[in-house]
Structures are given as C-alpha cells and as structure tokens.
Amino acid sequence: METSNANLLEVRGLTKTFGTLKACDNIDLTIAKGEIHALLGENGAGKSTLVKMLFGTLEPNAGEIRWDGQPVRIANPHAARKLGIGMVFQHFSLFDALSAAENIALSLDDKTPISTIAAKAKALSYSYGLPLDPYSLVGDLSVGERQRIEIIRCLLQAPELIILDEPTAVLTPQEADKLFETLERLRSEGKSILYISHRLEEVKRMCDRATVLRHGKVVGHCDPRKETAASLARMMVGSEVQAVVRSPAEGSDRAAVLLQVKNLSRTPATPFSIPLRNVNLEVKAGEVIGVAGVAGNGQGEFFEAVSGEVRQAAAGTVRIRGKDAGNLSITGRRLLGAAFVPEERLGHGAAPRMKLSENLLLSRYATDRKAFLGAAGVIHDGAVASASQRIVQAMDVRKSGTDPEAASLSGGNLQKFIIGRELDRQPAVMVVNQPTWGVDAGAAARIRQSLIELARSGSAVLVISQDLDELFEISDAIAVMHNGEMSKPIPIAEATLEKIGLLMGGAEPGHVEHVAEPA
Numbered sequence: 001m002e003t004s005n006a007n008l009l010e011v012r013g014l015t016k017t018f019g020t021l022k023a024c025d026n027i028d029l030t031i032a033k034g035e036i037h038a039l040l041g042e043n044g045a046g047k048s049t050l051v052k053m054l055f056g057t058l059e060p061n062a063g064e065i066r067w068d069g070q071p072v073r074i075a076n077p078h079a080a081r082k083l084g085i086g087m088v089f090q091h092f093s094l095f096d097a098l099s100a101a102e103n104i105a106l107s108l109d110d111k112t113p114i115s116t117i118a119a120k121a122k123a124l125s126y127s128y129g130l131p132l133d134p135y136s137l138v139g140d141l142s143v144g145e146r147q148r149i150e151i152i153r154c155l156l157q158a159p160e161l162i163i164l165d166e167p168t169a170v171l172t173p174q175e176a177d178k179l180f181e182t183l184e185r186l187r188s189e190g191k192s193i194l195y196i197s198h199r200l201e202e203v204k205r206m207c208d209r210a211t212v213l214r215h216g217k218v219v220g221h222c223d224p225r226k227e228t229a230a231s232l233a234r235m236m237v238g239s240e241v242q243a244v245v246r247s248p249a250e251g252s253d254r255a256a257v258l259l260q261v262k263n264l265s266r267t268p269a270t271p272f273s274i275p276l277r278n279v280n281l282e283v284k285a286g287e288v289i290g291v292a293g294v295a296g297n298g299q300g301e302f303f304e305a306v307s308g309e310v311r312q313a314a315a316g317t318v319r320i321r322g323k324d325a326g327n328l329s330i331t332g333r334r335l336l337g338a339a340f341v342p343e344e345r346l347g348h349g350a351a352p353r354m355k356l357s358e359n360l361l362l363s364r365y366a367t368d369r370k371a372f373l374g375a376a377g378v379i380h381d382g383a384v385a386s387a388s389q390r391i392v393q394a395m396d397v398r399k400s401g402t403d404p405e406a407a408s409l410s411g412g413n414l415q416k417f418i419i420g421r422e423l424d425r426q427p428a429v430m431v432v433n434q435p436t437w438g439v440d441a442g443a444a445a446r447i448r449q450s451l452i453e454l455a456r457s458g459s460a461v462l463v464i465s466q467d468l469d470e471l472f473e474i475s476d477a478i479a480v481m482h483n484g485e486m487s488k489p490i491p492i493a494e495a496t497l498e499k500i501g502l503l504m505g506g507a508e509p510g511h512v513e514h515v516a517e518p519a
C-alpha cells in the first residue's frame with residue numbers, strides 16, 4: 001500500500017495549452033520514492049511539455065505539483081534543482097572547447113575551484129560505474145561519454161528525482177547497459193527516476209511503473225514488466241502497431257548502381273571532426289543499405305559529403321544515377337533525383353520559424369518547379385498547401401492548427417513531416433540519417449515500411465542509424481563506420497548483432513568474419 005509519504009512527487013490536474021491545443025490536459029502523475037517510472041506516449045502526446053513544467057522551463061496554466069507532500073511552484077530550473085529535481089536532456093548542452101570539469105562548473109551556482117569539482121566528478125563517476133576523466137576535452141569525447149558528463153553533472157547536485165529524456169537514443173548497446181546499471185543503483189539508494197523512452201524493450205526491463213499519455217491526457221498506468229512491447233505500443237497508440245515487412249530484394253545483383261561513393265576521403269574540418277578514410281559504398285536500385293556505428297565515428301561527415309552539404313574537389317567521389325556529383329551542391333544532387341534527410345531536424349531539416357508549407361516549398365522549389373511555381377515565379381499556393389496536406393496525411397503528422405511553424409511540432413512529428421516531404425518526391429536515391437530518432441513505435445514502423453517500399457519500387461535507399469534493431473529490420477546489407485572507415489556491407493542473412501557490434505567497436509573485419517553464428 002502506498003502512503004502519501006512514499007510519494008516524492010504528486011501532480012494533480014496539470015494543464016498546459018498552446019493556443020487552442022491542450023498539450024497537457026488535466027494530468028495526474030505520482031512518482032514514488034525509489035522507483036523508475038516510465039512516461040510513455042506517441043509523438044506529440046505531451047511528454048516533453050509535462051517534464052518541462054516539472055523542471056521549471058514551462059509554466060502550467062492550471063494544476064498542482066506537490067513535492068514530498070508540500071505544494072510547490074517551480075518557477076525555473078534553478079528552483080527545480082534546489083528542490084532536488086535534476087534533468088538529463090536529450091540534446092546536450094556542453095561546450096566542445098572546455099573540459100568535462102569546466103562544463104560541470106558552469107552549471108554550478110557556487111564558486112568551487114575546478115580542481116575540487118574535478119575530484120568530486122571523478123570520484124562520483126567511478127562510484128557509479130560511469131568512469132570519466134574530468135580533464136578531457138568535451139570535443140574529443142564520444143556521444144556516450146558526453147552523456148556521462150551530463151549525468152554526473154546532474155548527480156553532483158544530489159537530486160532526489162532524475163528526469164531522463166530518451167537517454168539511450170545515442171548510446172551503443174554496451175553503453176546503454178552501463179546506464180541501466182547506474183539507474184538500478186540509484187533506485188536502490190532510494191532515488192526516483194522519470195524515464196522517457198520510445199524503446200519499449202528497455203522500458204520493460206528497467207521500469208517499475210508506467211504512465212501512458214495520449215493526446216495530452218493520461219490514458220493508463222501499468223507495470224511494464226507485465227506487458228509486452230506490443231501491448232505497450234498498443235496502449236500508447238490506441239490500436240495495433242503493424243509489424244514491418246521486408247519483402248526480398250529482387251534481382252539486386254543485376255540492378256543498376258544508383259548511388260556510388262568511391263575512394264572518399266576528407267581531412268577533418270574542425271579539431272573535433274573525424275577524417276574520412278577512403279570510404280567506398282554502392283547502393284543499387286531496389287535495395288536498402290544500412291550504415292551502423294557508434295555516434296561520432298564519421299557518420300555525420302559521411303552524410304555531409306554524400307548530401308553535398310560539403311562538396312568534394314573530385315567530382316567522381318560521389319556518383320548519383322551514374323553522374324559525377326561530388327562537386328555539386330545539395331540542390332544539384334537533388335536535381336539528379338536524390339533526397340537527403342539530415343539527423344538534425346530543426347535548423348538543418350527544417351527552418352524552425354517557417355510554416356510547414358513554407359518549409360515544403362523551400363526544400364522543393366528547385367526540384368518541383370513546375371508543380372509549385374508559375375511562369376513568373378508566382379507561387380501556386382493551392383498546390384503547395386495540398387502537397388503539404390498530402391504529406392501530413394500520409395505520415396499522420398499531429399500538429400496544432402492547419403499550417404503551424406515547424407518549431408511548434410513535437411520532435412517526432414517534425415521528423416515524420418520531413419521524411420514524408422522527401423518520400424513524396426519518390427526520389428531515385430534516398431539518404432537518411434537517423435530516420436526514426438525520437439519517433440514513436442507506430443510512426444517508426446510506418447517510416448521503416450515506407451523506406452523499404454521506396455527501395456522495392458526501384459530506388460536506392462541508404463540509412464545511417466544508431467538503432468541496430470532498426471537496421472536489422474529494414475536493411476538488405478549493413479556496413480559499419482568506425483573511426484572514419486567503412487566496412488564492406490554484410491548481407492543481412494550473414495549479419496549478426498555480435499558481428500556488427502564488434503565492427504562498431506573497431507574489430508578488424510577479418511576477425512569478425514570468423515565470429516561463430518549464434519546457436
């Protein structure tokens with residue numbers, strides 16, 4: 001039986017509206033001391049809005065928050081921290097040119113000397129099994145190590161409640177395991193954790209209770225350990241989530257190579273970027289090739305070179321539909337029939353302050369001139385609006401208003417719109433970096449299925465992803481990037497998690513070929 005003393009946080013009737021949209025609608029939530037509590041919900045369900053109110057970055061319109069039985073007002077993150085609430089954000093807020101300890105010092109309010117902070121951070125990091133060298137420069141660290149800094153920074157303030165927003169999205173399976181050990185340890189010390197994740201298997205594994213949101217309302221509570229990933233997804237979405245079907249790639253041996261990367265090398269543009277070393281890769285019509293790798297091993301640099309965000313001097317390093325494209329701009333490559341979806345949605349994938357229809361026009365006016373522009377460059381508003389509507393429907397994009405600004409969409413819904421915008425063109429070559437990052441189970445299945453279908457209709461699809469399950473689900477072969485080098489693609493029938501994991505960790509391909517198949 002729970003008594004009110006056992007509860008650390010109680011939320012009653014919390015409501016937040018944006019215009020006419022109730023992003024959080026009368027939400028009740030109770031977090032007990034010493035529990036890991038999952039907050040689940042499809043994209044746009046209101047999870048981020050809720051935790052922003054708990055961390056003091058958004059002010060509720062109505063409702064009450066009780067902390068250890070007492071009503072509180074959390075006016076800003078400083079007040080949240082003082083109360084004992086810490087948050088590890090999905091997007092890191094660290095300075096590359098500073099050390100781990102200096103970054104931590106910036107978030108502390110007192111004037112403790114760096115050497116003391118470094119010693120404390122190091123001791124804490126080792127005691128929680130997340131070892132950290134406090135004097136290492138952030139720019140030299142992997143994404144997993146950067147996340148450790150964020151976690152240690154949070155733990156140094158001895159919070160009673162730690163909010164984690166999709167903490168494993170950027171981690172390797174091994175790093176995620178380490179994080180789970182740390183969370184279990186925190187739980188055993190009586191700390192509470194509010195855990196947001198779209199990865200339902202890890203929610204089942206880690207969490208004691210779950211609260212499920214849909215359209216801003218609480219639609220259920222459950223013990224995730226007693227559920228299946230499918231039943232959790234059903235609670236979130238309100239209906240059965242379709243499994244992804246990968247039809248066999250037909251005749252791909254004889255098919256045309258639509259995207260070719262040939263002897264691509266790049267010297268690092270900044271002290272913190274990874275050089276590319278003689279990368280070779282081909283994607284044929286009809287197939288999906290996956291690129292796996294721990295974040296920060298050159299995938300970003302590879303995407304920039306393939307998409308034309310950074311051009312090469314040698315035109316032949318990237319060939320699209322048989323034409324040299326290495327020295328072309330993004331638009332030049334798009335005119336050859338390619339489409340690109342970058343990892344970073346706001347700013348790169350979409351202009352945040354522009355409406356969805358304006359974003360559509362911005363990315364497609366050159367390639368779809370006839371459809372969207374008249375003779376004197378007059379915009380066919382109707383055509384743009386109906387294309388925008390078509391994409392919203394095809395990808396089930398949830399939003400407030402008919403044509404809102406991109407920045408007002410929840411992360412996952414903006415991703416659905418951007419992918420839909422490119423798929424709508426039926427590109428001959430599609431290159432996507434992290435296609436379902438932050439996307440809920442139902443929408444992720446839809447995006448993955450669309451990528452397979454695009455390939456089977458005759459296009460070449462290249463998917464860079466840190467989600468190995470995703471790559472195994474959709475790829476016909478998987479290549480691995482490590483330290484700026486690309487392995488040969490391993491056909492999916494021969495690929496195992498162990499082989500790919502070893503290559504991700506830097507094992508020699510020759511060694512991996514001898515790894516036994518699992519029994």
Ligand SMILES: Nc1ncnc2c1ncn2[C@@H]1O[C@H](COP(=O)(O)OP(=O)(O)OP(=O)(O)O)[C@@H](O)[C@H]1O
Binds near residue numbers: 042044049408
């Ligand atoms: N600043 C804002 N202005 C207008 N609408 C907003 C704003 N912030 C969020 N919304 C809307 O509120 C709803 C809830 O968004 P929220 O970011 O909380 O969802 P979420 O559950 O965290 O989704 P995701 O899993 O995609 O991150 C969405 O429909 C979103 O478009």
